[in-house]
Amino acid sequence: MDRGATGEEVERVVAAAERLGLKAHPIPGAQRTAVGITGNKGAVTTAVFEALPGVLEVIRVSHPYKLVSREFHPEDTIVSVGGVPVGGTRIVVIAGPCAVESLEQTVTIAREVKARGADLLRGGAFKPRTSPYAFQGLGEEGLRILAAARDATGLPVVTEVLDTAHVELVAAYADCLQIGARNMQNFELLKKAGKTGKPVLLKRGMSATLEEFLLAAEYVLAEGNPNVVLCERGIRTFSDFTRNTLDLSVVPAVERLSHLPIIVDPSHGTGRREKVVPMSRASIAAGADGIAVEVHNNPAEALSDGPQALTPGMFSELMSQIRPIAMAVGRTA
Amino acid sequence: MDRGATGEEVERVVAAAERLGLKAHPIPGAQRTAVGITGNKGAVTTAVFEALPGVLEVIRVSHPYKLVSREFHPEDTIVSVGGVPVGGTRIVVIAGPCAVESLEQTVTIAREVKARGADLLRGGAFKPRTSPYAFQGLGEEGLRILAAARDATGLPVVTEVLDTAHVELVAAYADCLQIGARNMQNFELLKKAGKTGKPVLLKRGMSATLEEFLLAAEYVLAEGNPNVVLCERGIRTFSDFTRNTLDLSVVPAVERLSHLPIIVDPSHGTGRREKVVPMSRASIAAGADGIAVEVHNNPAEALSDGPQALTPGMFSELMSQIRPIAMAVGRTA
Amino acid sequence: MDRGATGEEVERVVAAAERLGLKAHPIPGAQRTAVGITGNKGAVTTAVFEALPGVLEVIRVSHPYKLVSREFHPEDTIVSVGGVPVGGTRIVVIAGPCAVESLEQTVTIAREVKARGADLLRGGAFKPRTSPYAFQGLGEEGLRILAAARDATGLPVVTEVLDTAHVELVAAYADCLQIGARNMQNFELLKKAGKTGKPVLLKRGMSATLEEFLLAAEYVLAEGNPNVVLCERGIRTFSDFTRNTLDLSVVPAVERLSHLPIIVDPSHGTGRREKVVPMSRASIAAGADGIAVEVHNNPAEALSDGPQALTPGMFSELMSQIRPIAMAVGRTA
Amino acid sequence: MDRGATGEEVERVVAAAERLGLKAHPIPGAQRTAVGITGNKGAVTTAVFEALPGVLEVIRVSHPYKLVSREFHPEDTIVSVGGVPVGGTRIVVIAGPCAVESLEQTVTIAREVKARGADLLRGGAFKPRTSPYAFQGLGEEGLRILAAARDATGLPVVTEVLDTAHVELVAAYADCLQIGARNMQNFELLKKAGKTGKPVLLKRGMSATLEEFLLAAEYVLAEGNPNVVLCERGIRTFSDFTRNTLDLSVVPAVERLSHLPIIVDPSHGTGRREKVVPMSRASIAAGADGIAVEVHNNPAEALSDGPQALTPGMFSELMSQIRPIAMAVGRTA
DSSP: OOTTOOHHHHHHHHHHHHHTTOEEEEEEOSSOEEEEEEOOSSOOOSHHHHTSTTOOOOOOOSOSOOTTBTTTOOSOOOEEETTEEESSSBOEEEEEOSBOOOHHHHHHHHHHHHHTTOSEEEOBSSOOOSSTTSOOOOTHHHHHHHHHHHHHHOOOEEEEOOOGGGHHHHHHHOSEEEEOGGGTTOHHHHHHHHHHOSOEEEEOOTTOOHHHHHHHHHHHHTTTOOOEEEEEOOBOOSOOSSSSBOOTTHHHHHHHHBSSOEEEOHHHHHOOHHHHHHHHHHHHHHTOSEEEEEBOSOGGGOSSOGGGOBOHHHHHHHHHHHHHHHHHTTOBO | OOTTOOHHHHHHHHHHHHHTTOEEEEEEOSSOEEEEEEOOSSOOOSHHHHTSTTOOOOOOOSOSOOTTBTTTOOSOOOEEETTEEESSSBOEEEEEOSBOOOHHHHHHHHHHHHHTTOSEEEOBSSOOOSSTTSOOOOTHHHHHHHHHHHHHHOOOEEEEOOOGGGHHHHHHHOSEEEEOGGGTTOHHHHHHHHHHOSOEEEEOOTTOOHHHHHHHHHHHHTTTOOOEEEEEOOBOOSOOSSSSBOOTTHHHHHHHHBSSOEEEOHHHHHOOHHHHHHHHHHHHHHTOSEEEEEBOSOGGGOSSOGGGOBOHHHHHHHHHHHHHHHHHTTOBO | OOTTOOHHHHHHHHHHHHHTTOEEEEEEOSSOEEEEEEOOSSOOOSHHHHTSTTOOOOOOOSOSOOTTBTTTOOSOOOEEETTEEESSSBOEEEEEOSBOOOHHHHHHHHHHHHHTTOSEEEOBSSOOOSSTTSOOOOTHHHHHHHHHHHHHHOOOEEEEOOOGGGHHHHHHHOSEEEEOGGGTTOHHHHHHHHHHOSOEEEEOOTTOOHHHHHHHHHHHHTTTOOOEEEEEOOBOOSOOSSSSBOOTTHHHHHHHHBSSOEEEOHHHHHOOHHHHHHHHHHHHHHTOSEEEEEBOSOGGGOSSOGGGOBOHHHHHHHHHHHHHHHHHTTOBO | OOTTOOHHHHHHHHHHHHHTTOEEEEEEOSSOEEEEEEOOSSOOOSHHHHTSTTOOOOOOOSOSOOTTBTTTOOSOOOEEETTEEESSSBOEEEEEOSBOOOHHHHHHHHHHHHHTTOSEEEOBSSOOOSSTTSOOOOTHHHHHHHHHHHHHHOOOEEEEOOOGGGHHHHHHHOSEEEEOGGGTTOHHHHHHHHHHOSOEEEEOOTTOOHHHHHHHHHHHHTTTOOOEEEEEOOBOOSOOSSSSBOOTTHHHHHHHHBSSOEEEOHHHHHOOHHHHHHHHHHHHHHTOSEEEEEBOSOGGGOSSOGGGOBOHHHHHHHHHHHHHHHHHTTOBO
């Protein structure tokens, strides 16, 4: 309460809490009175209290999410993506081109990464592009190509869905629906992806707090779909030597608050090929359950995001460098 | 080029440019060679060059947008929203509740703000909410209520559309489609809103650069719809005394780069009622074409965002304070 | 407390509070217990409690500053800088070159700005420069030039002090000591500037929260010097179309929390000359007590920060534009 | 140049470059002319050009620093701190209390960390504190205690210097002068620390770009002192689950641009004890040359920063976890 709040104003806060079925506990202090409010089973809007006269600030003490919370589900969740477990002892490596460009390109890259130890194939058929004049992806043709690459290699497929109108289409081809950073708070998309029951790879938004990230996952779980893999891909800050700032501390933070697996995308996170290998090592060392990297057989001619794609040779080097790190943290890769 | 780049590497950059129909101009310096590239009519991907050996950095000198640019359309655009011109001499005031809660609430507020000088009615029927457990809006029922409030007051209606699946529905009721900050880079939604031809109020994303903001508008214009009103609503920074940091410098920046009108939303921008009036004054003084504010007849019981809503009395005060500022900058309100 | 905290752990928190002479109020809730702590007259370190077993989080409810707080000093403070009141009804305009370059340049500019309505002269004799190879200022020679410009025009002088070793020297010449953004948390400098009793113009650090800003001022007041003028000059964010992001909402926020006057520096805040006039208008409209702008008689040859300096002609235009805004908010300029 | 820049305006840019002894290379494009400028041996101010009519933007292509640059000094620098090499194959661990509180506390902790494998002792005698009412450190008495702890354990001492007035005093006791994040751009302090010739541990400022960080180090090297160890300790962002956002990508970025060693401080970087061990692992995996961590024998009663301090037991765990990571990247710890 404000320093000058009257007893009557305190009473009105207590009454407001009781109207909501909660209990209010006034705590008189030397200079002002605080009111503790308890008894809420779900999330309570703070607005009811903030709008009352004499109220200085409403401070939330418990978390607004439930289903994603480790408090309510203490054991680690392991998500099966086309038979590949994400979240267990084994580090998962997701690799492939930024965009699906052609059948030949995609199958070639899929074989290259499979041979070098990748677990899942990634590739964009629907591409979110900052400019309307940039290549927007092959659409359904791209999905067919990804399915063909899966047939050729056995690698399950992760691909992005941009719009509720495409959820069923993408789910018909993919083993895992990716929801990109720009759509992390596209709530209709989260709900519809949740309804499919398919695994969802949810990327953290560029300016998402940890609480917003977990609440976005809560949208999927609230539809009865527990198969969410979180993915850190860098946040937007003033720091300008990388495209985004990879916020690796989120890995142990998620591990503490949630039972969901979390992987890291160091390609988008740094935007620079030469930082992908060291930041992949760091991700695994921080405790991530896997990494997602872009690999292209010809980065110089890639239709999108060439500068962050690894060549197959660099991907070999990446695999050989993360294996000892995985062992050092008691895992395999 | 890198300091140690060979002549052959420079040649390869020149050849790559020529393959794209561009001209390359090598400029040898004391320590390294730069290559200027000209001749591009549209946007060129920098990836082609960044991936070549010997290339240190690709620096873009011209803008990737065209249709929104003042270079290509020097005169100010005036967007008509249900007959109300946005972008002309008169400052436009958009007011209404955060969420449409009931017919009575909405019509009451609409009458209050109309009587005090508002030009357009705002109110959310589809609400983007961080938590899946928060009130998500009345949906089509909310749209019908907004239409009734328009009938009752004559105020054209601005309301948010969250999903491509609802664009036609919302367009059937609203005079202007709002695309919220979380959807600024929901490119499918931008395209579909563009196709309706209806005015679009496009809010800046929480971590959007000015270039991304203008490119999002370019998506709408590229569909043949020139009726875009930009809206600054605060960006996400470390600064924690307001919910977002209102970046008012974007107003003169947009005015310089683009012909589109720009308004400011100081309610979401600050998240605090007591800052709405001073920041509204500042917005008009900075050159904004209008403001959008939340007004509620009973903020203490508002179903969302109560702490930032003005009462009708505060809205009167706001109007009386922005009028002299508008006059001071040669406009009316 | 943690959800699983034991009664014994709660007792230990209560005991820790009592050892510090405070009172603890346990509030048992449905799922966890909170403990309210009251009775602190000054600031209490939260670390004592955070380190105890079973403690989930320590949330500070009251402010850690006192002397700068409006709670303890409700009336506005008016700081006299060489006889010019800062914080009263009249808007104060501080103008001058970024760096003092020569006697002729400084006196010329001082006369130009005086003739057009400036109240105080600014100019750097000691310059903080990002690069060791950039012009570092004329030092004491620059101070003598500023004093001569004051003699020539009657304008009191504001100039920056960079180091405790120079505080007495600068105080011997200047009417007001400026502490720059990079030194906002140079606590020894704050203390020593406080001891001089001279007015201090304290610029907000590039990444300073409002609380840190006010605590930096508290360092000066704690030395018995109440003459502090706060100055917003832009914060560092991802937003890249201005050099810094001018956070104008801090103006009403400071006005609410503190009795100290606050001005705005739109030259450094935006880094671009063409944004100085609109953002000066916006600053006054937001409620600022003044502005500080860079003026140079020949910006093209300025030794530092040319692109943000106004010509004398632009400064005339600025003055003619802020006067009606000042009147619109009930002030004069 | 601007799209509408005249030939005469281009000529004026060329002439300005020639007056500075540089060469200008106009490159006419389809829509506008660019001018490449070469021949600068040191840093050139861009302001001269930005202020000329017709100039749209000045883009810097080469780096403004020299001495810290790997281009000019390709081999890794190894800094000897009291005989301990920083920057070689062996990972360096700096450990100790946040603040020196007493002889007994400091010697106890020094012995604990020495026994568990620390290489250097850290501890603050002069403490930069946000509030003037917080414990400011023991000053010279603290320095004497650190020296005694060195005598007792053989661990060289790293301690912070806050003010130019204390540089000689601190240098008389310490093996390495720490310059804290808040003072990264206290240029007088950098110069004076440089002049001592002592190793300098330079922490990155909370909002420092990589270029500013390297230029701050350049200040020390420009005084003839090549013994600089860089330290990443977290940047300030919107992300609120840690106190700062540890920007580990800076490690490979520094490694590429500079020959100086870089370590990471995960205690301040995260502000939370439970994140120190995983982020230490991640730092070493990213390629850091060492870590600096806070250890306290009784964190619950530490006079500052208790929540981020490790107990000696946790420090043992840390050492046992980073050793296999060091081995995995071909180093020892």
